[in-house]
Amino acid sequence: xxxxxxxxxxxxxxxxxxxxxxxxxxxxxxxxxxxxxxxxxxxxxxxxxxxxxxxxxxxxxxxxxxxxxxxxxxxxxxxxxxxxxxxxxxxxxxxxxxxxxxxxxxxxxxxxxxxxxxxxxxxxxxxxxxxxxxxxxxxxxxxxxxxxxxxxxxxxxxxxxxxxxxxxxxxxxxxxxxxxxxxxxxxxxxxxxxxxxxxxxxxxxxxxxxxxxxxxxxxxxxxxxxxxxxxxxxxxxxxxxxxxxxxxxxxxxxxxxxxxxxxxxxxxxxxxxxxxxxxxxxxxxxxxxxxxxxxxxxxxxxxxxxxxxxxxxxxxxxxxxxxxxxxxxxxxxxxxxxxxxxxxxxxxxxxxxxxxxxxxxxxxxxxxxxxxxxxxxxxxxxxxxxxxxxxxxxxxxxxxxxxxxxxxxxxxxxxxxxxxxxxxxxxxxxxxxxxxxxxxxxxxxxxxxxxxxxxxxxxxxxxxxxxxxxxxxxxxxxxxxx
Amino acid sequence: xxxxxxxxxxxxxxxxxxxxxxxxxxxxxxxxxxxxxxxxxxxxxxxxxxxxxxxxxxxxxxxxxxxxxxxxxxxxxxxxxxxxxxxxxxxxxxxxxxxxxxxxxxxxxxxxxxxxxxxxxxxxxxxxxxxxxxxxxxxxxxxxxxxxxxxxxxxxxxxxxxxxxxxxxxxxxx
Numbered sequence: 001x002x003x004x005x006x007x008x009x010x011x012x013x014x015x016x017x018x019x020x021x022x023x024x025x026x027x028x029x030x031x032x033x034x035x036x037x038x039x040x041x042x043x044x045x046x047x048x049x050x051x052x053x054x055x056x057x058x059x060x061x062x063x064x065x066x067x068x069x070x071x072x073x074x075x076x077x078x079x080x081x082x083x084x085x086x087x088x089x090x091x092x093x094x095x096x097x098x099x100x101x102x103x104x105x106x107x108x109x110x111x112x113x114x115x116x117x118x119x120x121x122x123x124x125x126x127x128x129x130x131x132x133x134x135x136x137x138x139x140x141x142x143x144x145x146x147x148x149x150x151x152x153x154x155x156x157x158x159x160x161x162x163x164x165x166x167x168x169x170x171x172x173x174x175x176x177x178x179x180x181x182x183x184x185x186x187x188x189x190x191x192x193x194x195x196x197x198x199x200x201x202x203x204x205x206x207x208x209x210x211x212x213x214x215x216x217x218x219x220x221x222x223x224x225x226x227x228x229x230x231x232x233x234x235x236x237x238x239x240x241x242x243x244x245x246x247x248x249x250x251x252x253x254x255x256x257x258x259x260x261x262x263x264x265x266x267x268x269x270x271x272x273x274x275x276x277x278x279x280x281x282x283x284x285x286x287x288x289x290x291x292x293x294x295x296x297x298x299x300x301x302x303x304x305x306x307x308x309x310x311x312x313x314x315x316x317x318x319x320x321x322x323x324x325x326x327x328x329x330x331x332x333x334x335x336x337x338x339x340x341x342x343x344x345x346x347x348x349x350x351x352x353x354x355x356x357x358x359x360x361x362x363x364x365x366x367x368x369x370x371x372x373x374x375x376x377x378x379x380x381x382x383x384x385x386x387x388x389x390x391x392x393x394x395x396x397x398x399x400x401x402x403x404x405x406x407x408x409x410x411x412x413x414x415x416x417x418x419x420x421x422x423x424x425x426x427x428x429x430x431x432x433x434x435x436x437x438x439x440x441x442x443x444x445x446x447x448x449x450x451x452x453x454x455x456x457x458x459x460x461x462x463x464x465x466x467x468x469x470x471x472x473x474x475x476x477x478x479x480x481x482x
Numbered sequence: 483x484x485x486x487x488x489x490x491x492x493x494x495x496x497x498x499x500x501x502x503x504x505x506x507x508x509x510x511x512x513x514x515x516x517x518x519x520x521x522x523x524x525x526x527x528x529x530x531x532x533x534x535x536x537x538x539x540x541x542x543x544x545x546x547x548x549x550x551x552x553x554x555x556x557x558x559x560x561x562x563x564x565x566x567x568x569x570x571x572x573x574x575x576x577x578x579x580x581x582x583x584x585x586x587x588x589x590x591x592x593x594x595x596x597x598x599x600x601x602x603x604x605x606x607x608x609x610x611x612x613x614x615x616x617x618x619x620x621x622x623x624x625x626x627x628x629x630x631x632x633x634x635x636x637x638x639x640x641x642x643x644x645x646x647x648x649x650x651x652x653x654x655x656x
Binding site for chain 1: 545
């Protein structure tokens, strides 16, 4: 009893001591007091149209860029530069026959693509697209809404969105979709943990989960620099989360003939397609907001004209540019990397990403604690800059630990490689195992001397006997393997 | 009756009805899906009451992790489409379940309604935000909280141990 009250007292007194240093509160800085409901509706419709147009564009963009990477033209027939190709594809999928398999669970089969497509749009409600603007005489932020826990909303909606894939896989009543659904369940659960953990560092730095507050806190320094590791983890997990190459294991058209959407056709298939691309925009928008300063202008442009280009409608431009950089990255990845193997992908998520992100969160907590003065207030001066003793000590400890860990890991890997290195014998008998085996690089073929040359029964004897012995022994071998 | 009351009644009814459907349906996967609807609309109840953090965490943990795990386990083992007759329980078990469920609800109602019936909260200016919840969890209730996490850890290790034991016996038999 007394212990718990003492802990409560400490918890209460700690924030009181550092309010001057920490960001004041976790509430949004965006002010919605002058936003009537019809302005909010206009903004919502605007975001919807923005996302649909972006999707139309990005599908064309992806096919053109992939085409260029693979040295072919890509779609170039419909409209200037093939710009209307996506529209034509959309029309086509509307006119196609919509097939429902006889074994399907009809209601769930219809609901699944709807979940996948609608959930992708929801998260965009809390993304700030620009600064405060004037719409029909009302001063309003270019953002549909904001709450103190806005980023959690994105994670929660993403976890609901995965049901689109899972249920599509199950309700098709067919094997390949079920396998795809299973894969995506495991994949999204495991990569969501790493994604959430990577964002914790941003919460620690900004002291808030509200997107407008996070953008405002990055006015002097984008979080991609102090939280560089989180950024790397987030970029990896966002590719896993959107089911894009190299992590599109739920589709795996080479292995699962399309995975969860094998049985889907026409408009229901187009829904999945739309959901996937809108999802790409959502995770990219979150990355822009969390790590790249959101709608704020890049540092040098922000200085022009005392910040004239850094706010209002200009924000939309910078935001869109940053968003499309991520889009290009997605396309680039798809053009360059093959699909990873499923077990490697899961091992990478569980045994590398999650533990190392946990360690990173602890490190960031210590660094932030030192910066906020929890670990002593001493300072010293080097080259005219005043540095906190605690911060320097903590950062160097973290750096030393990271270096030592990397060194040990590298050592272990070298050891493993040395152990796994296999020196093939210089000569090889191609028929030793009972069937012809080609030589490895640098190996010499041992000629099957006895048979062709006919140098006597003595030399023929061992060859035949070895063949018969392997023939008799091969079933035993197979048994031990099986 | 304000709009908020109306929304709360609607969301609460959806929660209760889908919870009932979850235990009465004969489709295994549909039971999991009704559970999903129930837990999701419970998050909606929290949102109506102005607790965004609790609502979103409910969505994240129960909808995003636990029901997905349930579905995962179902699909790994057996998840047929259509009703299954072999999972139906005998009548006395159903009657017992109804009695027990009703008794628990009555007990909770009898305990909580007199206790909290007179409490007044201004939902337009909620006093408990993220900071207050954090202070409660990591301040006042930090020991029960840590104890719970240890309990979960023990359960996890126990599950591992059980699965390894089963494997071991099978290996011995073979």
